[in-house]
Amino acid sequence: MPKLHVITYGCQMNEYDSERVAGLLGRARYELTESPEGADVILLNTCSIRERAEEKVFSQLGSLRRLKRANPDLVIGVMGCMAQLQQGRIQARAPFVDLVFGSPAIARVGDLVARARAERRPLLDTGEGPLVGIAPRPDERRRLKAFVTVMEGCEKHCTFCVVPTTRGRERSHAPGAVLAGIAELAGRGCREVTLLGQTVNAYGRDLTPPTDLAALLERVNEIDGLERVRFTTSNPYNLTSRLIGAIRELPKVVEYLHLPLQSGSDRILARMNRGYTRARYLDLIAQLREAVPEIALSTDLIVGFPGETEEDFEATVSVVERVGYDNVFAFRYSRRPGTPAAAMPEQVPDEIKAGRNRRLLEVAGRVAAAKSRDLVGRVLAVLVEGASRKSPLEATGRTRCNRVVNFDPEGQDLFGEVVPVLITQALPHSLRGALAGREAALQAAAAQRA
Ligand code: SAH
Ligand code: F3S
Numbered sequence: 001m002p003k004l005h006v007i008t009y010g011c012q013m014n015e016y017d018s019e020r021v022a023g024l025l026g027r028a029r030y031e032l033t034e035s036p037e038g039a040d041v042i043l044l045n046t047c048s049i050r051e052r053a054e055e056k057v058f059s060q061l062g063s064l065r066r067l068k069r070a071n072p073d074l075v076i077g078v079m080g081c082m083a084q085l086q087q088g089r090i091q092a093r094a095p096f097v098d099l100v101f102g103s104p105a106i107a108r109v110g111d112l113v114a115r116a117r118a119e120r121r122p123l124l125d126t127g128e129g130p131l132v133g134i135a136p137r138p139d140e141r142r143r144l145k146a147f148v149t150v151m152e153g154c155e156k157h158c159t160f161c162v163v164p165t166t167r168g169r170e171r172s173h174a175p176g177a178v179l180a181g182i183a184e185l186a187g188r189g190c191r192e193v194t195l196l197g198q199t200v201n202a203y204g205r206d207l208t209p210p211t212d213l214a215a216l217l218e219r220v221n222e223i224d225g226l227e228r229v230r231f232t233t234s235n236p237y238n239l240t241s242r243l244i245g246a247i248r249e250l251p252k253v254v255e256y257l258h259l260p261l262q263s264g265s266d267r268i269l270a271r272m273n274r275g276y277t278r279a280r281y282l283d284l285i286a287q288l289r290e291a292v293p294e295i296a297l298s299t300d301l302i303v304g305f306p307g308e309t310e311e312d313f314e315a316t317v318s319v320v321e322r323v324g325y326d327n328v329f330a331f332r333y334s335r336r337p338g339t340p341a342a343a344m345p346e347q348v349p350d351e352i353k354a355g356r357n358r359r360l361l362e363v364a365g366r367v368a369a370a371k372s373r374d375l376v377g378r379v380l381a382v383l384v385e386g387a388s389r390k391s392p393l394e395a396t397g398r399t400r401c402n403r404v405v406n407f408d409p410e411g412q413d414l415f416g417e418v419v420p421v422l423i424t425q426a427l428p429h430s431l432r433g434a435l436a437g438r439e440a441a442l443q444a445a446a447a448q449r450a
Contacts, residue, residue: 010047151197264319296401304353328364372426
């Protein structure tokens with residue numbers, strides 16, 4: 001059997017795309033291998049969101065070149081966002097690459113790889129193709145958590161972002177296909193799914209008849225065996241009260257929301273073309289907290305967007321303090337080819353971006369630490385994922401609010417179970433706890449529902 005090695009960069013959607021590719025090639029009898037040496041086909045699934053992500057891929061390609069020299073039959077392919085955006089540069093900087101295709105062309109991967117192996121000339125496919133559903137890996141182990149892309153592409157026009165160029169138009173997968181895929185995963189032991197889309201809360205408006213994420217969640221909530229449902233990324237612009245209602249009402253939908261703010265300054269939000277103001281965002285947070293008091297929140301922020309002043313930056317910091325995020329992903333603005341912001345005047349110097357990034361992370365760290373301390377003394381439901389990486393006698397798992405908890409499993413194999421854990425200590429990146437009795441668990445669950 002020919003061997004396939006896949007290297008994945010970037011977001012969860014890329015991880016999922018890599019699985020789909022492995023699944024599709026599995027049907028063509030490719031076997032996944034963990035190491036690039038000995039592979040017949042190596043695919044790099046790439047990210048273009050920031051310049052640094054692209055540089056990593058070029059340096060990886062540099063080292064793969066040796067393998068290609070040693071084995072001229074090896075097929076090296078670049079797929080994903082960079083393939084779509086940087087095809088010319090890939091051909092110029094890495095002419096030994098045999099195959100370049102974007103994520104919209106994934107459906108054709110079997111054919112593309114076969115042709116690249118047969119024809120021995122570089123192939124390029126950045127066109128669109130039919131949507132591909134979940135294609136489970138051929139060597140599926142029992143797995144607890146899975147990503148499921150429910151929506152491809154993005155049609156928003158945030159002025160800093162390449163995703164609309166790299167991932168194409170907004171296309172939702174039909175609810176029936178999504179539900180069947182998740183039911184199949186659940187049947188094989190999957191307990192948690194994360195529904196993915198660049199603006200996942202715009203799900204369904206392109207379908208006939210149109211539907212929405214709240215309706216989809218209602219049906220996912222009914223799937224037997226499934227314990228938890230997450231979804232990401234939500235855009236504040238599309239956050240409806242129906243969706244907030246679904247988070248409140250549906251027991252499997254967790255009390256956690258990732259809601260990118262990008263900037264706390266109205267001036268910058270307008271330049272970013274995000275479609276909401278600081279006040280509107282804060283109002284959404286108030287509605288969420290009112291409906292789901294326990295909700296944990298995380299966000300994405302960009303520092304050093306063109307024209308960002310010290311005052312604009314302070315406005316962002318103040319939202320972080322006010323909202324009290326569990327987790328903040330801070331990015332230095334990176335100029336992306338072809339985007340409106342790349343051509344804007346008043347680009348912010350790197351040292352200023354670095355300084356603001358550092359200050360922002362400091363505040364975010366302080367805020368998150370306070371959130372963690374609030375959890376000490378509570379009993380939380382933990383989905384056990386296995387042994388802790390640091391000490392194999394410890395079990396590790398996650399809470400519904402997505403915190404890592406390590407605890408002593410008291411000799412039991414709890415893999416895949418949801419157990420009550422009393423939180424005893426808050427560490428910088430995780431919580432420590434102790435197994436709590438059934439009684440405590442029932443009380444905690446009742447309190448969480450109330
Ligand atoms: N669909 C998501 C964003 C996907 S990109 C949304 O609606 O927000 C993930 C994150 O990368 C973004 O939230 C943004 O914070 C960051 N990002 C995107 N383009 C960027 C750029 N040019 N420079 C720095 N960060 C960027
Ligand atoms: Fe990018 Fe904005 Fe879409 S951040 S992915 S253009 S919602």
